[in-house]
Amino acid sequence: MEHTITTQKxxxxxxxxxxxxxxxxxxxxxxxxxxxxxxxxxxLNRIKWDHDGSFSYRRSCRHGICGxxxxxxxxxxxxxxxxxxxxxxxxxxxxxxxxxxxxKRSVKDMIIxxxxxxxxxxxxxxYVVTDVDEAPEMENLVSPEDAEALDxxxxxxxxxxCHYACPAVEVNDDFFGPAAFxxxxxxxxxxxxxxxxxxxxxxxxxxxxxxxxxxxxxxEVCPKEIDPIGKITKLHQxxxxxxxxxxxxxxxxxxxxxxxxxxxxxxxxxxxxxxxxGPAIVKxxxxxxxxxxxxxxxxxxxxxxxxxxDEIKTLVKSSTTAKF
Amino acid sequence: xEKLRYALFTGCTxxxxxxxxxxxxxxxxxxxxxELVELTEASCCGASHLQDYDEFLSLxxxxxxxxxAEKHGLTMVTICNTCQLNTAMTKHKLDNDADLKAKxxxxxxxxxxxxxxxxxxxHFLYAIIDDFGLDKIKEMVVTPLSQFNIAPFYGCHxxxxxxxxxxxxxxxxxxxxxxxxxxxxxxxxxxxxxxxEKNKCCGFHVELQAPKTAAILxxxxxxxxxxxxxxxxxxxxxxxxxxxxxxxxxASEAIGxxxxxxxxxxxxxxxxxxxxTPAELGLKHHVAKVDFV
Ligand code: SF4
Ligand code: SF4
Ligand code: FES
Numbered sequence: 001m002e003h004t005i006t007t008q009k010x011x012x013x014x015x016x017x018x019x020x021x022x023x024x025x026x027x028x029x030x031x032x033x034x035x036x037x038x039x040x041x042x043x044l045n046r047i048k049w050d051h052d053g054s055f056s057y058r059r060s061c062r063h064g065i066c067g068x069x070x071x072x073x074x075x076x077x078x079x080x081x082x083x084x085x086x087x088x089x090x091x092x093x094x095x096x097x098x099x100x101x102x103x104k105r106s107v108k109d110m111i112i113x114x115x116x117x118x119x120x121x122x123x124x125x126x127y128v129v130t131d132v133d134e135a136p137e138m139e140n141l142v143s144p145e146d147a148e149a150l151d152x153x154x155x156x157x158x159x160x161x162c163h164y165a166c167p168a169v170e171v172n173d174d175f176f177g178p179a180a181f182x183x184x185x186x187x188x189x190x191x192x193x194x195x196x197x198x199x200x201x202x203x204x205x206x207x208x209x210x211x212x213x214x215x216x217x218x219x220e221v222c223p224k225e226i227d228p229i230g231k232i233t234k235l236h237q238x239x240x241x242x243x244x245x246x247x248x249x250x251x252x253x254x255x256x257x258x259x260x261x262x263x264x265x266x267x268x269x270x271x272x273x274x275x276x277x278g279p280a281i282v283k284x285x286x287x288x289x290x291x292x293x294x295x296x297x298x299x300x301x302x303x304x305x306x307x308x309x310d311e312i313k314t315l316v317k318s319s320t321t322a323k324f
Numbered sequence: 325x326e327k328l329r330y331a332l333f334t335g336c337t338x339x340x341x342x343x344x345x346x347x348x349x350x351x352x353x354x355x356x357x358x359e360l361v362e363l364t365e366a367s368c369c370g371a372s373h374l375q376d377y378d379e380f381l382s383l384x385x386x387x388x389x390x391x392x393a394e395k396h397g398l399t400m401v402t403i404c405n406t407c408q409l410n411t412a413m414t415k416h417k418l419d420n421d422a423d424l425k426a427k428x429x430x431x432x433x434x435x436x437x438x439x440x441x442x443x444x445x446x447h448f449l450y451a452i453i454d455d456f457g458l459d460k461i462k463e464m465v466v467t468p469l470s471q472f473n474i475a476p477f478y479g480c481h482x483x484x485x486x487x488x489x490x491x492x493x494x495x496x497x498x499x500x501x502x503x504x505x506x507x508x509x510x511x512x513x514x515x516x517x518x519x520x521e522k523n524k525c526c527g528f529h530v531e532l533q534a535p536k537t538a539a540i541l542x543x544x545x546x547x548x549x550x551x552x553x554x555x556x557x558x559x560x561x562x563x564x565x566x567x568x569x570x571x572x573x574x575a576s577e578a579i580g581x582x583x584x585x586x587x588x589x590x591x592x593x594x595x596x597x598x599x600x601t602p603a604e605l606g607l608k609h610h611v612a613k614v615d616f617v
Contacts, residue, residue, distance in 0.1 A: 076500050167527075167541055171536075172534070206534070213529055213530050214529045214530075215524070216480055217484065217525075219484065220499050240376075249532050250533035251377075255377050257373055261370075265365075265367040265368065266339060269341055277532060287574075290570065291570055291611065296343065296609055298339075304339040306364065306365055306367050307364045310435075311365075311388070311435035315384050315431060315432075316381065321380045322378040322381075324377065
């Protein structure tokens with residue numbers, strides 16, 4: 001098929017802020033003829049080169065490998081040098097809003113202060129911890145199968161697209177965030193690694209893997225298809241497999257499902273909360289009371305049960321691979 | 325049109341904390357002439373938590389549920405976003421990994437079952453839109469919801485991860501600009517409200533372990549709908565519903581502002597438009613009162 005280049009008019013609303021001069025951010029408007037060959041970074045370049053030399057953004061490789069150019073287009077985290085304008089127009093129409101990954105961390109226009117990202121990255125020991133002979137006689141070989149266990153987590157380019165798309169990061173300053181967890185997984189899965197502390201670091205409540213809300217935003221935006229939520233799930237599993245999952249409300253919540261399923265097939269919702277919370281369940285009483293008055297909490301004798309419970313019991317018994 | 329038949333996977337909440345969801349599903353199916361065969365043998369899908377502890381068990385249990393739909397030779401229809409995700413994800417994994425499928429089937433054989441991969445899985449929202457058809461819904465509306473601004477709240481697990489959802493839904497939906505629920509609101513005669521939080525997370529899955537995170541996300545979602553003049557919200561997910569309907573006190577406290585709106589299940593909205601009674605739709609079971617009917 002003949003390759004034709006098409007053009008179309010696109011209106012841009014561009015976030016502007018200079019921390020040294022401005023009290024509040026503002027937006028500049030531009031209208032441009034955009035060709036089907038262009039990527040978002042071309043637009044950033046054209047704004048700077050053709051319209052306003054003071055406009056600032058980060059870029060370096062232009063090949064999707066340095067991770068510098070990530071911004072948000074209509075709220076979606078995007079690697080500017082990889083994302084085609086055509087796709088953006090198809091997705092959002094002819095009016096596009098260009099913003100930094102995090103508006104509250106903007107230093108100058110699209111350039112943000114990424115220190116929180118790097119601090120959280122550093123917090124998970126992002127390197128192989130092992131005793132290495134200072135004068136080794138041969139290389140430390142890793143078999144292809146063992147390398148596969150990393151599940152491509154080592155392809156992360158630290159662009160921060162997932163980190164600043166993550167709603168848990170947005171509302172909880174302590175939460176390490178998807179990129180840090182993907183890094184933690186990358187080194188945890190490395191056969192050479194002997195870190196004693198990394199897994200325990202991501203096991204913490206508040207900052208660790210238990211506070212991920214399971215929204216899949218990180219998986220959706222990652223330009224390298226790292227699937228950070230998939231790695232978070234593997235870290236959860238590893239904590240249980242290695243017996244390092246402490247008994248807390250999050251771990252009991254995960255394990256509580258088995259007890260409920262083995263007993264009734266379907267969940268005993270109240271029982272699950274009781275198992276997870278223990279005596280702290282009293283704090284849920286006001287909400288539970290409201291729900292009860294609206295007929296949202298069945299009495300114990302009304303609790304549902306799946307048919308063919310014997311099958312479910314057999315499968316729970318024979319298929320369970322984890323221990324708590 | 326040939327009568328639509330599905331195997332109904334109710335999930336757990338429809339039998340407990342959201343009885344109105346079960347009632348309204350049955351009422352709407354009845355109005356539309358859709359036959360639902362309830363999978364009474366089905367167990368919990370693991371609700372996105374069981375697999376953190378034991379992925380294999382979660383696969384086996386979900387495969388068992390699907391195997392029952394296969395026995396009926398029907399597409400499985402779910403009425404919960406998280407059930408939809410866990411079931412569709414299981415299907416995707418087993419259909420793309422022969423070894424895993426064999427291992428799971430080895431277990432299922434112990435109870436005389438087999439997962440074949442012959443049944444499709446869809447959410448009732450998509451069954452209505454893709455299989456029944458929005459145009460036909462439009463024709464059947466007897467009480468158009470024209471005086472209402474309705475804020476759609478999609479819920480994560482129907483729209484992300486998009487590769488999986490796109491392979492599951494007949495008409496692909498964008499994770500960034502989802503349209504199904506908006507289209508359904510319009511078909512029912514209502515005004516759809518556009519707001520930033522409509523495709524964001526409600527925080528349900530960390531309500532116990534990270535209550536503050538969960539409360540802020542809930543608060544932001546309701547506030548976003550209120551700031552865009554919504555009269556009420558509508559969602560296809562009973563978990564989002566529970567969060568938005570019952571946790572407004574915590575949400576208000578967390579974001580420092582009173583937030584509350586009636587939050588209807590997608591089925592209740594359709595039911596209202598089709599002329600079902602409030603009693604049939606279980607509208608009295610809401611914590612945030614539904615006082616406009
Ligand atoms: S799935 Fe978890 S880590 Fe990923 S964006 Fe959502 S909350 Fe953040
Ligand atoms: S995981 Fe993906 S989105 Fe996140 S920082 Fe790495 S490359 Fe970027
Ligand atoms: S400029 Fe390097 S990733 Fe875009």
